[in-house]
Amino acid sequence: MLGGFITVFDLFVVNVAIPSLQADLGAGFAEIGLVIAGYELAFGVLLIAGGRLGDRYGRRRLFVLGMLGFAAASLLCGVAPDATSLIVARFLQGATGAILFPQVYALLRVLYDDAGRRRAFGLLGMTLGLAAIAGQVFGGLIVESDLFGLGWRVVFLINLPIGLAAACFSNAIPESRTPDADAVDWIGIGLATLGLTLMLVPLLEGPNTGWPLWTWGCFALSTLTLAIFLAWERSLVHRNGAPAIDLKLFANRRFALGMIVVLAIYSTATSLFLCFALLVQSGLGLTPFEAGSLFAPASIGFVAASLTAPRLVRRFGDHAIAGGALIYAAGILWLVVKVGGLAGPDDAWSLLPALVVFGFGQGLSMTPLLNLVIGFVEERHAGMAAGIVSTMQQVGGAFGVAVVGIFFVRLLAEHPAGGEPGVDRYAAAFSGAMLYNLSAVLIAAVLILWIAGARRA
Template identity: 85%
Template sequence: MSADPFLPASAASGAQISRRPSRLALAILMLGGFITVFDLFVVNVAIPSMQADLGAGFAEIGFVIAGYELAFGVLLVAGGRLGDRYGRRRLFVLGMLGFAVTSFLCGVAPDSTSLIVARFLQGATGAILFPQVYALLRVLHDDAGRRRAFGLLGMTLGLAAIAGQVLGGLIVEGDLFGLGWRVVFLINLPIGLAAAHLSRAIPESRLPEATAVDWAGIGLATLGLTLLLVPLLEGPNAGWPLWTWGCLAASALTLAAFLVWERDLARRGGGPAIDLALFANRGFAAGVIVVLAIYSTATSLFLCFALLVQSGLGLSPFAAGCLFAPASVGFVAASLTAPKWAARFGDGAIAGGALVYAAGILWLIVQAGALTGPGDALSLLPALVLLGFGQGLSMTPLLNLVIGFVEERHAGMAAGIVSTMQQVGGAFGVAVVGIFFVALLTDHPAGAGPDAERYAAAFAGAMVYNLAAVAFAAALVLWIARRRKPA
């Protein structure tokens, strides 16, 4: 079975297809992976333009990002199981069409509330689309072809992250037809429709005995996490009224109900969304916490950095995207070498990568404190490259470390849990960092000083959480490494 973090539990055991996919089929699958990651990154450079156009505050912008990640994360396993049962190509087409339509809804959203709803739906359709890419690549190839296909996919996703920032910035700045940021979403409509039409080249694949989707469990998890994120994002602006504390209490009760439901469903022989028995393995449980912590820092960093360099320093979207692109290059370069470092130095290499990541964040905090205007933006480049390199060294091998604690027959379920924690961690990080960012901006009101100083102070203060979270993750990885007894 595969230990890929996005491969659903049943996908790894799907029946092999007799004929190999054509180059067109492979290209369409790559495109499916590309657009989901591209849209995750392109929003970062478009955020300041959205904020200005829609008159949105940080809470609304936070929901635009966190809503996508939340829906994507909690529905990933469901998307994989639906593909196993009803046909992976069929669900790929459905997901592609859904992603195209919801992208159009994002592009024509008249206000921030409409955009938030559309982004949540876009994340849900992405969760239907994305698992089919991994599952189809897994079942349509033999071992040698699978290695080549997944290598190509890894390169595609890396390029999508870079293109999302550079090309996305160019699209926003180009202001095509006077639509501004809306084009980054509207462009998905023709691409998605064309890809869905050409998907006939992909052979069908299914697993008739696939486990049923645990819709009750998914519903409880979604409700509980939403009740957690809403007050965390709205609380700082609203002054933490009584309803925010009520939501937090309701979130705790709902998530507790989710855990009880999952345990009882497993006892009855059903197919829970998350098999809680896996958490009896202390190494796996600790590893999931590491994933949650370290992935809670990435999206929040991108968001705050975009606001710093565009709203604070006054850089254009394209310049902002180009400024952050070297960090993505560092990530891709480190990802290619990370397996060799892990093989040579063991799990300690992952902790070392996390410390490099932390050093990059600390350097960025120090450099941000010295910013006075757009002319200082290039001083951030070395810290960004170091940060991206540290991310690649720590995040890439971390997933195999965590999944390595479970037996091979549970690898698919463990991968689903890990991939969900990646996305939920990103949404949680946006909410938590937003508390500090908004509070620090409020302490330095507009007109009281240059925007560069205001946003630099807010960025530096908010990134203290990221620094602490990565340092905690590094310490926990070292603890895991000393006690590791993988299955």
């Protein structure tokens, strides 16, 4: 439970710390975007490798290594002297999180019988939901309390005692492994990481620098690198190797479309959290604790919808997932409309109803979506499909931050010369950036309906 908690907590806690971090380190949107996207990118592309390493060399051993590595990377984040150092430390934190997180699922799967697994995964789901809420509320309280004069740094340093405690008590976990598990495709993982990084960096830096020649060079190199990655994966399959991603799964049209849905809908979550944190803290002047408390009801709505979703899907089928996406879109649209009328910090609490609808729609669409997509493949490929889906979740989050940043930075810059952007500029930047999120969720809803119709046929 601690392993799951700590990785999700750090995904959310950074959002409430971003404005303080930005002011302390003098970081621009590109740098804070990489602080968030770097974690998600490393986490996403290394998840499959982390699972295979645990299968081959021992899941408890990799759990301990992941915990200690995550604690060490968190220390580097907490003492980072500048934005560049923090970006590198966050990338390492994401990488160690990818070693840690798959062991949580694998250990719960192999240590219990069917009844025990249902209870264990139920507790894990509750733990991850609480981690998201704690990351915002407790994280905001930590930043605002300025413990020991360390400010935002404590949100990372708090991982040290948690990681060390989990590692010390890990002897209670029986060791398990699968000696004949597939080897790790390090070349494929390296090519995928390089290709995606070459795409994300210019997307984040381009709006600030006027899209110089090097940004277009990066895009070209990214395309070439990802093409080499695909060719390498195909060659591994032909040589009966173990590719990072089995491209044959994408021959299944419903699975391929499902991947587009996952990428689209998960690209909207992290980007909204980031823009919302900047709106309410830098724009409206809310404290980190107030900002986290304001957004917490959205997480509560997410948890409530996640618990309700299985019953709704059993009753209404896949259309319930599409309905959840439409509710999610309605929540985003409601937020955009309400944000346009904000004048000061007291107005922020008028956003609560829209945030609850947003969170409920998000949980109703995201939670059953993963089971839907994995269900399109044969059972013998379920493990690989789950790994690809998890990777696409994280890559989607990083991609969304990069794309939304293009709109947010441009709109925020349109303020009177010599003046600092106020509430109206942050509101305009948030609303303009959320048009991407709204479009992505609506496209996802249409594709889910199409998939549902194809499945019935």
